Amino acid sequence: MFHLRLRTLISWSRRRFATTLVLATLSASGLCLAALAAVSITVDRDIGERELRRALDVGSELELLVDLHLAANTDFLKGVGSATFESRAWPIARAVMVARAYNHLDALLxxxxxxxxxxxxxxxxxxxxxxxxxxxxxxVALASHGTAVDSGRLLLANASLKSIMDILALLRSDERELIASMQEKAQSQILKQRIALIVGLAAGMLLLAFAASSRHRSALAKNAARIVADEAQKRFSQYFDQHPVAMLIFDVGNGAILTANAAAQRQYRATLEQLNALTIFDLRPAEEVANFRLDLAGYVQSGAGSGAGGIRRHRRLDGDVIFVDVSFHLLSFGGHEACFITAHDVTAHENAKEQLHLRSRALEATRDAIVISHLSCGSHRITYANTAFERLTGRRVADVLGAQTQAALGWDRAMPETGSLTHAMRGNVEASRLLKMSRSNGSTFWSDTYVGPILDDHGRVTHSITVLSDVTERVRHQEQLKRQALEDPLTGLPNRLALGELFDHAVRIARRNGDRLGFIFLDLDNFKDVNDSLGHAAGDDVLREVSRRLESSVTPPGFVARYAGDEFVVLLPGRSQDECLAHARQIATLLAQPMKAADATVVSVASMGVAFFPDHGSDAETLLRAADAAMYRSKSLHAGSIQVFDPEIAAAETARSAMVKALGLAIAKNELFVLYQPKICLRTRRVEGFEALLRWQSKEFGLVNPAQFIPLAESTGLIVQIGEWVLEQACRQAGEWARLSPFVVVAVNVSPVQFERSDVPAMVARVLERSRVDPRNIELEITESTLMAPGALPSLQALRRLDVSIAIDDFGTGFSSLGYVRSFMVDRVKLDMSFVRGIGCSRADEVIVKAVIAMGQALDIRVVAEGVETADQLDYLIDNGCDEVQGFWLGCPMRPELAEISLMQSALAPSIA
Incomplete structure (x- = not known):
């Protein structure tokens, strides 16, 4: 029995030992498999991380180069045209960074x-x-609105930058594909290794379970499995969390974001908790969500597993939209059917591409035609032309490619500028010229044309660039301005400015040839009467007809110029004094022929002064002054006369110039004063007012006649200043006399020149405000010609609003109608003294006087007769109902203190009304 048991025990022990040995062997094999899987994960992770780090370093350096070039381009645009361009576009720091980036990329690639x-x-x-x-x-060219960059050179610079960006984009695309492939490979490898790890661990655990009797071995196996699994999870978490590219994992069913790495949190400006509360659809613009849902469902159903999504728009938590380059991989995560994505921010790159695209489109859409030609065998043939070329020249780009540049561009070979541009192209230098060019339909245009060479990498000229800017409107405008500057718009004759250029040219020729020049200065004697009586439109007709007649009398190289107003200059080269005087008489005959003006017949008479080169001067200014002085002498003698300059005239001109100078200083020197001539009411026989009359007591010339210095003041414009001074004196005096007689009126003459050259209503308002006089104590006397001048009505209405009285001076000498008198609502008309002097000796003058008085009574306008010098004249005016009279018979111009006495005596005298 014992032996039987012993054999049984030995047999059981042997079977147990064999089983234990098998289990131990299998357990060891499982653990070895798990260990190998862990080691493989570690090794593959290290290799993958090195490769990924290299790829990311390459991407980072490429991004840096993009940023540096775009920053340099931005600084170039900011600093273009300034002296600081070098330091702005490529400072030393930026250049060093570019060099380091290229050196690093050399090692990485x-x-x-x-x-x-x-x-x-x-x-x-x-x-x-x-x-x-x-x-x-x-x-760079400076312009009124800023700077203008040469579009051709900017096109070349832009093309270089575009080439740089294209290569950078290719390298970045290669690196993105490599990263996506590495990520896909890494994810697949990790998945396989994790499966192997799990299988090995499972086998080891299962077999160890069968070896429960060996507790210490089982515990050791469990601890080893846990350590390996924890290490793999730890390394994966580190890879995910520390990766510089944004990564997210979301549920493909509902789009919920399951996790996101730190880079994603920074990129979308959100915490992990905030991202976990969102879906992947919340990161897309609202208008793109529907299509994204369809795309996502298609990816899942296709079973592709992974792929590249391309460039997509994502929305940050703060609402900003960015561009991201997306790759994806479908996987299981935490019990979810999920999708792992990387979203690389490429916003800067996309914006840069868009800027380059816009610049290219802008250059293509420029109004300037840009042509690039290839230099071959000494000939330039077109290889490129933009769309503006077709629009500008009318030639199709396809038709000119390969054609010789100058012929295809339609340059006018007759212009010397064309030759200089052709020479510049052949000499490979820059040049810019204004060219007249032809279109395909034969029409012409003006082009501001630039040509310049294009060099290859070795500094050799391979191409040339031509830029055509259509400046036709500018040229036409400049020509129009030049014509306007040198041509009188009314007559078409050369104006005063052109006269100097033409005369200087004629003098140079005459001096070279030893010839004489005749210089005729003429002034129309009766032109003011034409303007006053027939109006300015008729005056313009006269000036045009006079110009035509003068031009018809002169043959080139002689010419006619309009100097100013009714003054003309005639230059006669190579003529003797007798010939010039004969020509002057011929001009007088031509002008004496009747001419039509505003349905009236006019006969012009011109006073002429003649001077000669080199006798009377060698420059335009001297000769003009001499001829002008001679003309004034002829005018002073009698209308229509001709005078040749002589020393006596020069002395008179010198005296006139001295008088003008003294008159300009008369106010400051207190040489001007005002006399007052009383105006008597014939109904009451009392003084109702005075007329202020200007006088000049010169320290150099003595008491100067008003008929002498007032025309001087008008011709020089001094009348504007003097007229305001006279009004101020009259207002001050009227204010003092109003205390004695509240209804006294002081009348002041307003010169037609003063009315034309200044704002009379504004001037009167200023003087009234300074003097604080009642405007009803002031009357302004204005001539008929001033009344009828174009644009007079608004000024007269403005004066009426100031409450001053208006009187028409020298009434009856012009052509103002009753309608004019009524429409202007004047207070008085003053009969011209020439009619008053005709009383008793001219029936016609008496009829006119009687008619004017009757008109005044009918229109309720007071009539004043001036220049009353006899008792008969006074009686006639009383008998016919004249309202007021003025003249030496009743009172001469007097000093203010005497005028005041006259006013007081009149106020105390009994009225006979």
Whole structure:
């Protein structure tokens, strides 16, 4: 029995030992498998991390190069045209960063020949681009609204930058594909290794369970399995959390974001808790969500497992939209059917691409035609032209490709500027010229044309660029301005400015040939009467007809010019004094022929002064002054006479100039004073007012006759200043006399020149405000010609609003109608003294006087007769109902103190009304 039991025990022990041995062997094998899986995970992770880190480093350096080039381009645009371009576009710090980036990329891409070749080309282009920027900046033109960059050079610089960006985009695309492939491979490898790890651990655990009798071995196996699993999970978490590219995992069913790494939290500006509260659809713009849902469902159903989503728009938590390059992988995560995505932020790159695209479109859409030609065998033939070329020249781009540049552009070979541009192209230098060019339909246009060479990498000229800017309107405008500047718009004759140029040219020729020049200065004697009586339109007709007649009398190289107003100049080269005087008489005969003006017949008479080169001067100013002085002498003698300049005339002109100078200083020297002539009411026989009359007591010339100095003041414009001074004196005096007689009125003459050259209503308002006089005590006397001048009505209405009285002076000498008198609502008309002097000796003058008085009574306008010098004249005016009289018979002009006595005596005398 014992032996039987012993054999049984031995047999059981042997079977137990064999089973234990088998279990131990299998357990060891499972643990070895798990250990190998863990080691494989560690090794593959280290290798993958090194490769991924290299790829990410390459991407980071490429991103840095994109940023540096875009920043340089931005600084170029900011600093273009300034002296600081060099330091702005490529400062030393930026250049050093570019160099470091290229050196680092050389090391990182050393094992990839294709990438290294692209990098070498990129380094070359990057070195040439700053030179293109420098060239464009050096040719900036200043403009009224800013700066204008040469579009051709900017096009070349932009093309260089685009080439740089294209190569950078290719390298970045290669790296993104490599990263996506590495991520896919790493995820697949990790998945397989984790399965192996799990299988090995499971086998080990199962077999160890069968070896429960060996507790210490079982505990050891469990601890080893837990350590390996924890280490794998820890390394995966580190890879996910520390990865520099944004990563997210979301549920493919409802889109809920399950987790996101730190890079994703930074990229979307949200915490993990905030992202966990969102769905993947919340990261897309609202208008793209529907299509994204369809795409996602398609990916899941296709079973593709992983792929590249391309460039997509994502929305940050703060609402900003960014561009991301997306890759995805479908997997199980935490019991969810999920999708793992990487979202690399490429916003800067996409924005840069968009900017480059916009710039290219802008240059293509520029109004300037841009042509690039290839230099071959000494000939330039077109290889490129933009769309503006077709619009500007009318020639199709396809028709001119390969054609010789000058012929295809339609340059006018007769212009010397064309030859200079052709020479510049052949000499490979820059040039810019204004060219007249032809379109395909035969029409012409003006082009501001630029040509310049294009160099290759070795500094050799391979192409040329031509830029055509249509400046036709500018040229036409300049020509029009030149014509307007040198041509009288009314007559078409050369004006005063052109006269100087024409005369200087004629003097140079005469001096070279030893010839004489005759210089005739003429002034129409009766032109003011034409303007006053027939109006300015008739005056314009006369000036045009006079110009035509003068031109018909002169043959080139002689010419006629309109100097000013009714003054003309005739230049006669190579004529003797007798010939010039004969020509002047011929002009007088031509002008004496009747001419039509505003349905009236006019006969013009001109006073002429003649001067000669070189006898009376060697320059235009001297000769003009001599002829002008001679003309004034002829005018002073009698209308229509002709005078040749002589020293006596020069002395008179010198005296006239001295008098003008003294008159300009008369106010400051207190040489001007005002006399007052009383105006008597015939109904009451009392003084109702005075007329202010200007006088000049010159320390140099003595008491100067008003008939002498007032025309001087009008011809020089001094009358504007003097007229305001006279009004101020009269207002001050009227204010003092109003205390004695509240209804006294002081009348002041307003010169037609003063009315024409200044704002009379504004001037009167200023003087009234300064003097504080009642406007009803002031009357302004205005001539008929001033009344009828174009634009007079608004000024007269403005004066009426100031409450001053208006009187028409010298009434009856012009052509103002009763309608004019009534429409202007004047207070008085003053009969011209020439009619008053005719009383008793001219029946016609008496009829006119009687008619004017009757008109005044009918229109309720007071009539004043001036120049009353006899008792018969006064009696006639009383008998016919004249309202007021003025003249030496009743009172001469007097000093203010005597006028005041006259006013007081009149106020005390009994009225006979």
């Amino acid at each position: 050393a094992d990839s020949p294709a990438a290294a070749e692209k990098l070498a080309e990129l380094r070359r282009l990057s070195g040439e681009w700053p030179k293109a920027l420098q060239d464009a900046a050096a040719n």
